Amino acid sequence: MRLTVNGTEHALGDLEPEMPLLWALRDVLGISGPKYGCGIAQCGACTVHVDGQAVRSCQLAVGDVRGAVTTIEGLGTPDDPHPVQAAWIEAQVAQCGYCQSGQIMQAASLLAGVPDPTDRDIDDAMSGNLCRCGTYPRIRAAVKAAAKAMREGA
Amino acid sequence: MGRARTIARRTFLVGSAAIAGGVAFGVWRHATPYPNPLLRDLPEGAAALTPYVRITDQAITLITPRADVGQGAVSVQAMLIAEELDVDPAQVETEFGPPDRAYWNTALASEAVPFRATDRGWLAETARDVMGAPMKFLGMQITGGSTTVPDGWEKLRRAGAVARETLKEAAARAHGVTRDALRTGNGAVILPDGTRLSYQSLAAAAAGTEPVTDAALREPAQWRLVGKPMRRVDIVAKSTGTQAYGIDEDQPGMLHAAIRLNPAQGGALRAYDARKAEAMRGVERIVELPGGVGVIADNTWRAMQAAQAIECDWAPAPYPAGMEGHWQALSDSFTPDRQDSRLRDEGDAEAALEGGADVEVDYRAPYLAHAPLEPLNATVRYTPGRTDIRTGTQVPRFVQENAASITGQDSGDVHVHVRAAGGSFGHRLEDEVVRHATRLAMAVPGRPVKLTYRREEDMGREFPRQIAMARGRGRVAGGRVAALDLGIAMPSVLSSQMGRQAIPAPGPDLQIVAGAWDQPFAIPDYRVTGYRAPELAPVSSWRSVGASTNGFFHDCLLDELIHAAGADPLEERLRLCDHAPSRAVLEAVGEMSGWGGAMGAGEGRGVAYCLSFGVPCAQVAEVRDTGAGLRIARVYVAAEVGRIVDPVNFEAQMQGGVVWGLGHAMHGQITYAGGAAEQRNFDTFRAMRLHECPEIFVRGLENDDRIRGIGEPPVPPAAPALANAIFAATGQRLREMPFDRQVSFAA
Numbered sequence: 047m048r049l050t051v052n053g054t055e056h057a058l059g060d061l062e063p064e065m066p067l068l069w070a071l072r073d074v075l076g077i078s079g080p081k082y083g084c085g086i087a088q089c090g091a092c093t094v095h096v097d098g099q100a101v102r103s104c105q106l107a108v109g110d111v112r113g114a115v116t117t118i119e120g121l122g123t124p125d126d127p128h129p130v131q132a133a134w135i136e137a138q139v140a141q142c143g144y145c146q147s148g149q150i151m152q153a154a155s156l157l158a159g160v161p162d163p164t165d166r167d168i169d170d171a172m173s174g175n176l177c178r179c180g181t182y183p184r185i186r187a188a189v190k191a192a193a194k195a196m197r198e199g200a
Numbered sequence: 201m202g203r204a205r206t207i208a209r210r211t212f213l214v215g216s217a218a219i220a221g222g223v224a225f226g227v228w229r230h231a232t233p234y235p236n237p238l239l240r241d242l243p244e245g246a247a248a249l250t251p252y253v254r255i256t257d258q259a260i261t262l263i264t265p266r267a268d269v270g271q272g273a274v275s276v277q278a279m280l281i282a283e284e285l286d287v288d289p290a291q292v293e294t295e296f297g298p299p300d301r302a303y304w305n306t307a308l309a310s311e312a313v314p315f316r317a318t319d320r321g322w323l324a325e326t327a328r329d330v331m332g333a334p335m336k337f338l339g340m341q342i343t344g345g346s347t348t349v350p351d352g353w354e355k356l357r358r359a360g361a362v363a364r365e366t367l368k369e370a371a372a373r374a375h376g377v378t379r380d381a382l383r384t385g386n387g388a389v390i391l392p393d394g395t396r397l398s399y400q401s402l403a404a405a406a407a408g409t410e411p412v413t414d415a416a417l418r419e420p421a422q423w424r425l426v427g428k429p430m431r432r433v434d435i436v437a438k439s440t441g442t443q444a445y446g447i448d449e450d451q452p453g454m455l456h457a458a459i460r461l462n463p464a465q466g467g468a469l470r471a472y473d474a475r476k477a478e479a480m481r482g483v484e485r486i487v488e489l490p491g492g493v494g495v496i497a498d499n500t501w502r503a504m505q506a507a508q509a510i511e512c513d514w515a516p517a518p519y520p521a522g523m524e525g526h527w528q529a530l531s532d533s534f535t536p537d538r539q540d541s542r543l544r545d546e547g548d549a550e551a552a553l554e555g556g557a558d559v560e561v562d563y564r565a566p567y568l569a570h571a572p573l574e575p576l577n578a579t580v581r582y583t584p585g586r587t588d589i590r591t592g593t594q595v596p597r598f599v600q601e602n603a604a605s606i607t608g609q610d611s612g613d614v615h616v617h618v619r620a621a622g623g624s625f626g627h628r629l630e631d632e633v634v635r636h637a638t639r640l641a642m643a644v645p646g647r648p649v650k651l652t653y654r655r656e657e658d659m660g661r662e663f664p665r666q667i668a669m670a671r672g673r674g675r676v677a678g679g680r681v682a683a684l685d686l687g688i689a690m691p692s693v694l695s696s697q698m699g700r701q702a703i704p705a706p707g708p709d710l711q712i713v714a715g716a717w718d719q720p721f722a723i724p725d726y727r728v729t730g731y732r733a734p735e736l737a738p739v740s741s742w743r744s745v746g747a748s749t750n751g752f753f754h755d756c757l758l759d760e761l762i763h764a765a766g767a768d769p770l771e772e773r774l775r776l777c778d779h780a781p782s783r784a785v786l787e788a789v790g791e792m793s794g795w796g797g798a799m800g801a802g803e804g805r806g807v808a809y810c811l812s813f814g815v816p817c818a819q820v821a822e823v824r825d826t827g828a829g830l831r832i833a834r835v836y837v838a839a840e841v842g843r844i845v846d847p848v849n850f851e852a853q854m855q856g857g858v859v860w861g862l863g864h865a866m867h868g869q870i871t872y873a874g875g876a877a878e879q880r881n882f883d884t885f886r887a888m889r890l891h892e893c894p895e896i897f898v899r900g901l902e903n904d905d906r907i908r909g910i911g912e913p914p915v916p917p918a919a920p921a922l923a924n925a926i927f928a929a930t931g932q933r934l935r936e937m938p939f940d941r942q943v944s945f946a947a
Contacts, residue, residue, distance in 0.1 A: 062481070069501035073456065078448040079441025081622070082500075083573045084655045088882035091573055118441030127440060134439040138431065138848050141856060142270025143438030144445060144573040144622025169891035176882060178573050178623050179270050180859025182893035184852070 052120030063109020079118035090175030093148035100155035133192035141179035237300035247407035252359035265303035269624035284360030296618035299596035307351035317814035346909030365412035370405035446619035451648035458503035461492035464517030464875030477506040517875030533689040540732040541708040547725035552683035557673035565749035566869035568665035574622025576633040580641035581648040592621025665742030668749040672757035676765035683725035715747025720779030744915040751810035751916025782816035788838035793820040804929025808920035815913035821921040829946035861918025863888025
């Protein structure tokens, strides 16, 4: 079994195909940005992109992945953040930060398809991502700021 | 009164109490600092000038011993040290430091004395000072109670100042000048000719210099950092997936573990059959634990799958199997022999209510999970001579002591490395996960074992927020509230929690009435009574503790009485309030919300107030009935904290506290059936989601002379503000949380 993550192809040997992508990333490949929060697609902390689409990696079996996987580490870096990450830093969204990898991946996926989202669009896209610290007001503001920056930069 | 006289007065008073109490040694320790723990293992040429600053020829490290569970504790602690040390918090290292008595929390004491936070009288202040001594004596290195800022406010700035002056002294001696001819700036001592000597270059000389301890703290006008917007030191890492949490621990040769525990808390494991699990791929070891079984495997998922495959025979819970038994126990606790405290008893409530009450109502609040998003985890490596523990915890010394008693080692051989935590809200005041991880690690000496709880184990094994019930009644007369009598029954969180640490908690538990007995209202006949229910499910501190339930009871009862009197909810609260800083927060939310302005059909505005952890906090919620459920449109929140050290994080904590209070009031509950929690994941334990989140407008006031923390105080007023707003919008009174059992919220 082979898996492409953040542009690098990995050989996974005889890994169980039913293992969730989340655990293959975290425990087999050592990519720890996607987080375990619930294991049942209720919190969104494990969100990654498969061919640009936001998916819950805790519910996607690694054997069913058809496409290139991007995790938060592949979206941008501390030295070269993605516009969504830059907006998150500027707005100081994170408190504990544990959900934010998933929030950012979800927001990046939203903005890739909807460059100028309404509040309703943001609600619909982001309500599957739980934040226990209550950073929602800043998440909403950061999504809008990122959208604006991406439109102006395009 | 000057600073020196204050110290002398406190020392004298503590000494006096000590003679009566026979704790002379403790008092002596009170006046003497604990040895600096950084002096252990300090490399040659490095200086640890105080327990909070370590400088080597390579790096400046600030020690921030209060855990960062998301509330920004590392950043604010670093800021306070850096303010006096003259370094940029973003340019230096931070470290949680080892578990050590030197990092005791003095400010915890202020919540443990039977005096209202608004009481600044001699007796109240004396009691707070005296309580500070045992906090130090026990080495209570605890993060909690919104104490990080009040506890560190002077201590950390002083640590920075001592380090700075000692570095200057070292430079002065080396260059033959006097210390006061030198300046400091951005991590360097500056000679009169402008030459910059980096702190790192002075480390070796400073290590041989007696610390300069008489450094005066800077005046507010000189502050570079305090009170200004700060960028959190962890904000880039937390926005790029590069922040490492305990769950991300990766050690060479590490094994992964999962656990299966009796879903009835405290119930035993009678028998188990692990034959199927043993044969599963990757499984290395099955280990029996108190009340459950653990699996050690080569990755987390395989360990979790195997743990699920174990067949277990569980003994029943030591508390009632179903909720009716829990509610009955509370209902039966309103008796004289269960009375725990009556700290508020003004006028004669009994006589005032003899002829009947205008309002007589019961309130209920459920058990609640803390459920931080990072599940409990701990990585432990055991060898016969040394144990290393890596985990996110608010109680590193309890972790160390409890692990040592399991391994049979001296606590000095147990090394606790505190990790950043993905939330806590009180969850990481418990250390059960570390005890289990230690036992698992002892099965494979020399191999690090990372234990990760499945969400279902984490939530199923919660030590939840206390369940509580209240009985309120009151009278109105002449358009005013005349009498308020509130009885509150709950199990003691303090004795449940301290019991698990084998620390006695004698006397009344003030948390049973916190947020109710201590409110600054002058009601002619006013009584608050606490009743200690028998121990039920084991409970633990949950963001704002007793006030999380009692703020709801007290303020909703007050609101009902105000409506019965025909008075305006804000005006009557202001009229009754006899504490100027509290009046100011009520006036602030009135102004922010345009209180009294017209509302549309199906819209309502509710105000609530609660003083907790010394902080007066008021909120106004605006609710709209959409026809397809209720929507919270806006919340206005104001709090008085004495001084706002970082306005960016202040706003974040206020908004987060409001979301926490509202979300749980709307949806949250843990219920037991057959002794087991019925909610074990976020599908059934519902929390606020983004689409439900109102706009939240925040204002901080700085009128008081005492600095306070802001992690918890925004929580208690949120639920009553929402309930009062729903009443204003719909005419329906909600007296039991969660509200979604009685009304529906817009999807």
